[in-house]
Amino acid sequence: MTHQAAIALGQSLRVLAVAETDGAALVAADVHIGDHTDLDALRTFAKDCDVVTFDHEHVPGDHIRALAADGVNVQPSAEALRFAQDKHAMREKLTELGAPVPRWAPVASLADIEAFGTPCVLKAATGGYDGKGVWIIDTPAEAADVLASGVRLIAEEKVDLARELAAVVARSPYGQVAAWPVVETVQDGGICVEVIAPAPGLAEAKATEAQELAIRLAGELGVTGVLAVELFETRDGRLLVNELAMRPHNSGHWTIEGSRTSQFEQHLRAVLDYPLGATELAAPVVVMANVLGGEPGGMRLDERLHHLYAADPAVKVHLYGKAVRPGRKIGHVTALGADLAETRARAARAATWLRDGHGSIGS
């Protein structure tokens, strides 16, 4: 999706991919196959690039610092990216900045967890995604296995959650920041399944509070490119920062058709230090639903697309060229509309149909 944006801007996108079958490697013209944890591969890749950026958080900070020391223009910097790579570092920094976060503490033993109190949520400081690296425990004893694994952990209070939101912004090295409307993100089993823009029923003051928080964090942390601030909205109306992502993020996929500037274009504009694009909504309601891999068998994806397009000529489909595995994000769909319930239903129907290839797709 970044390549789609790069094409319009006349930019030559070079991709570092672990395998030729990676989604980005399948579509880009200039592909280096190599491991992002291999400094030599990174150095060879970065040679002659105007700017190097990321679509995940797994490049080691020391390698990024080494590239920067070589004179490579890396956006965002290792110093900023650290707060999207390490939840302990992120919680510490946000606490220092006075940003609202759940009560938390680093924990390394049963005694630490007893002291923190249960029930609570344990999170791996690094490496978690889509619900992996998160454990909800009711008693300290339930933490035995994960403690024994030696993974570095933080504990967080179980938040009395009303729903999850995301405030997505982009910031350029020059310091310009642009914010998209705050969205609601709907999770199922730790995986984001749906994003609704704008977040339904969110008071304007709350939306502004979320945007201002994201803008402030982008500046304080020195983020360049897209920053997605995942938020908990509690039942008593508070906003707490859950996670940070410093790259185009699932909570911003709706912007491809749903905003005047997509997060992919904006990320490129930001890391290239161009002035940022307009972030207005393109319709009153925009709903993105992730397409997950379904069980094997049934219609070919190609045939599923046929039926979907016949049933809904206006839904937009994005497939990532990934091999289908049950529960894996293999694409997303976006519906634009005027009515919230109808637009959500269209997006959900399309995503479910592409996953299952059976059931009802007719109107």
Next chain:
Amino acid sequence: MTHQAAIALGQSLRVLAVAETDGAALVAADVHIGDHTDLDALRTFAKDCDVVTFDHEHVPGDHIRALAADGVNVQPSAEALRFAQDKHAMREKLTELGAPVPRWAPVASLADIEAFGTPCVLKAATGGYDGKGVWIIDTPAEAADVLASGVRLIAEEKVDLARELAAVVARSPYGQVAAWPVVETVQDGGICVEVIAPAPGLAEAKATEAQELAIRLAGELGVTGVLAVELFETRDGRLLVNELAMRPHNSGHWTIEGSRTSQFEQHLRAVLDYPLGATELAAPVVVMANVLGGEPGGMRLDERLHHLYAADPAVKVHLYGKAVRPGRKIGHVTALGADLAETRARAARAATWLRDGHGSIGS
């Protein structure tokens, strides 16, 4: 731009390009370098393709027929494409179908031109584009040089032109057709410089007439993929067919942001025989302006973009990765808005600024 659409649909686009520096060859992952007039190159290229289609009209009809005889799925067919390749064949066919065309005749001699009458417009039957291959003559004597060149010609009456319009549709092999709103195309020196959607002040009945004509022609000619019907609107209110293009066309570039389905996505959906996408406008007014190459010197294109983005965060820029030559189309810009004059001014200002890199871009 077709590759951008192919990425979203999860399709692997293979490109046949004459040179590695061709715009499409710069961005696609699977590029064959070869000449589209070389049947062997075409055969090698077409091997294992689900469908072969075109972004220009210069593949010889005999080669397309040979591919089809090999079992290659070519869309559109040579039989349809002929009417976009050869103006004589096109005029003859449209006349046979009773479609409205300017008065015309094939001409091969001074006597033919005298019989047709002057002033008139001479057009090369094949190979013309952007005003090339078109000669307006006031007396038969002015035709001496072009007649001597041996180029195959037709003569057409000089139409009493109010403006030019385009009706762009897409048709699938299954026979489904979808039409975008009729647009006005503004030419300067034979080159399209601006496209306005929808065509300002066009009565609904006239717009419907143009769409129905394009839909009928798509069916009668057996077109698959995008068909752009370029039209003359005469001062006495008639619509006459000027030209046909059977591929994504400059008069449809506005659809990338300006319609729910872009012409590039629609072309792929059509040639793949998917159901077609919704063609609604995304804003009350959409204006596309071509970016022409300017005189050498001045700011780098990169710097021009900086200033443009600062002046207008909402304008969308598409650069084609082409070397800059004065007057060559090197990209386009699209502005969406509610007010016709303001939206036209924004698009024109952006295109002029990117061409010249001096003058006023501030508001």
